[in-house]
Amino acid sequence: MPDISSFENISSLDAVLFAVRLLLDILPYVLPFFLGFALWSLWKNYIQILFMSKMQWVVLEITPPPEAKKTPLSMEIVLSALHQPNPGNFWERIWLGQIVRWSSLEIISIGGEVRFLVRTETRHKNFLEAQIYSQYPSVEIREIPDYVYDVEYHGDNEEWKLWATEYNLSKPDAYPIKTYVDYELDKIAQREDQEELKTDPLTTIIEIFGSIGPQEQLWMQMIIRASSKTYRNKDVWFGDWFGRRDWKGEAKVILKKLKEKVGEGKASKEEQETMAAIEKKISKLGYDTGIRVIYIAKPDAFKNPVTTGLRGMMKGYSTQHLNGFKNQDATSGEYPFEKWDYDLSTFKFKNVAKNQREMFDAYRQRSYFYIPYKRKYFVLNTEELATLFHIPSKAAQTPGLLRIGSHKGTPPTNLPI
Numbered sequence: 418m419p420d421i422s423s424f425e426n427i428s429s430l431d432a433v434l435f436a437v438r439l440l441l442d443i444l445p446y447v448l449p450f451f452l453g454f455a456l457w458s459l460w461k462n463y464i465q466i467l468f469m470s471k472m473q474w475v476v477l478e479i480t481p482p483p484e485a486k487k488t489p490l491s492m493e494i495v496l497s498a499l500h501q502p503n504p505g506n507f508w509e510r511i512w513l514g515q516i517v518r519w520s521s522l523e524i525i526s527i528g529g530e531v532r533f534l535v536r537t538e539t540r541h542k543n544f545l546e547a548q549i550y551s552q553y554p555s556v557e558i559r560e561i562p563d564y565v566y567d568v569e570y571h572g573d574n575e576e577w578k579l580w581a582t583e584y585n586l587s588k589p590d591a592y593p594i595k596t597y598v599d600y601e602l603d604k605i606a607q608r609e610d611q612e613e614l615k616t617d618p619l620t621t622i623i624e625i626f627g628s629i630g631p632q633e634q635l636w637m638q639m640i641i642r643a644s645s646k647t648y649r650n651k652d653v654w655f656g657d658w659f660g661r662r663d664w665k666g667e668a669k670v671i672l673k674k675l676k677e678k679v680g681e682g683k684a685s686k687e688e689q690e691t692m693a694a695i696e697k698k699i700s701k702l703g704y705d706t707g708i709r710v711i712y713i714a715k716p717d718a719f720k721n722p723v724t725t726g727l728r729g730m731m732k733g734y735s736t737q738h739l740n741g742f743k744n745q746d747a748t749s750g751e752y753p754f755e756k757w758d759y760d761l762s763t764f765k766f767k768n769v770a771k772n773q774r775e776m777f778d779a780y781r782q783r784s785y786f787y788i789p790y791k792r793k794y795f796v797l798n799t800e801e802l803a804t805l806f807h808i809p810s811k812a813a814q815t816p817g818l819l820r821i822g823s824h825k826g827t828p829p830t831n832l833p834i
Contacts, residue, residue, distance in 0.1 A: 462788055464514030469787065473539040476564075478532055479549065480557040481808045482821045488604075488810075489597040491552035493803035498548045499541075500702045500799070502643035519642035521783045522806040525564060526626035526635040529817040533808070536563070536638075536783060553808055557821050565781045568634070568713060572774035578719040581776035582747035583792060584708040584731060590796040591668035592691070592740035593698040595733070596804045618733030619809055625726045627817030632718035635727075636711045639806055640785040644703035644796050664796040665699045672696065687738045694739055701798040707785035708742075708805075711777065734804065745793070748773045 505515035520537040537545055546558050570577050586592070597603060600616055626635045644664055675692040678684040684692075712723055728744055735741025748769060779790035786794060797805075809818065 461511075461514075464512070465516055465787055466514075468514035468516065474536055474563075475539045475542050476534055476536045476561050477542070477545065478534050478559055478561045479553075479808065480559075480819055480821050481533070481553075482555040482557075484811045485553070485555070485808050486810065487553055487808060488602055489803045489807040490603050492807035493799045495548045495552055496704070496799045496802055497702055499545065500643050500704070502645060504645075516787060517642045517645055519640055519783070519786060522639040522641065522802075524622060524626060524637045524806070526629055526633075526817065527564065528631040528633065529627055529629050531623055531626045531818045533806070534561075555821075556808060565636070570713065570774075570777045572770040572777070575716060577713050578716045579711065579713045579773050579777060580719075580724045580727075580748055581709065581711045581773065581780070582727065582744045583776075584710075584742045585745045585793060586740050586795045587735070587743045588740045589667065589671070590664045590703075591671050591695050591698065593694050594740045594742070594797070594801050594804070595736045596800050597807070598800065599736075615810070617809065618804070619807065621730050621733050623809060623818055625723070625730050628726075629714075629720075629723060630718055633712070633714035633720070633723070635723070636713075636780060638709050638780060638783060639802070640707045640709070640783055641704040641797075641802065642786055644705045664703055668695050668699045691738055698798050698801075701800055703796045703798050704802055705786060705794050706797045706802065707792050707794040709776070709780055709785070711780050713777075746772070746776075748776055 499520070502517060504510055504517045505513070509515040518538060518541075520535060520541070523534040523536060525532050525534060535545065542560075549556065549558060568577065570579060572579075586594075595618070597617070600618065602615060602617055622637070626637075629635055672692060672695055675684060675688055675695075678688060679692065710727055712719075712727060714720070728747070731742035775790065779785070779792075782790070784790035785792045
């Protein structure tokens, strides 16, 4: 080993040799930690896969009545009742692989017929139906086959053309999106004709989904689970290095800074409104959320304007000084050439066909929080989530929106040419 008692005349080679020797000396001490972490990760993935393979699922279609008079508050009550954050005790988590359960709220259009669905575990079916009927006694709920298995897509065939995207929040989770309360949808109209004058951002989604033709399909899923402590506490060191806080803890950090500005008299009116909005958001239950949309059609029927509409259909939930949605990981082949796309979020080129296959498979498996497709998710509270998914009132006049009495039978979703 080189003598480094004096650094004045040390050569580059001596420095490299010293570094290598030092690494070899400490390797026996650190290697067990790396191996232990790797083995733990493999074990955790294995037991979770085993646990998830035993989960049984059901898809329920919720058909609204011709004139639904309930506000989105009804759906918020349903979502609050479904909030189950407990992943089990320590033994169930590390040995049985038990996880926080998830469900999927879905809006789909098969050839222009718009339907509202919920995919949940079979064991939760009766409880979910009871909660929905308690708030929406006039709806119809029925179990249907999972529509995603009526389409075979492999990314390399010519039978279907696909475009998909996922959405994320444009600001940290603490900032709320524009909700049904902001649109005054929580207020029951005094007169029948006033209901049609209300603005519901969900109508934009329904209109886009109802505009497609018989050889096209649009799928939207909102995968949700009760929020958990997933953030490292960045404001502390060493002694509390492994301390974690949930999204509400992150919100309190933001609120602290805003309150300091208010106390100093330096906060603008906009910042005061932001503070009130954040306080309101964290007062309600939160859901980890992932949103994914797929547009799939026969090649001759595929319309690029539909993808343009999907990119912008979430703008109705945005407020400039609060929060909104942005596209992430959208599949396309426009730049720089057909088979590759450039991801501005990671500054990397992606294989379009591979990305499309993975997005389709991730949608089919409703995978967002766990393997095989872990994605960057965000937190919405029950009010925000009910704004995105609720039984539309008669203000939604889209002809394609199926209501009780408007079923045209049950045609196969994989419509022929």
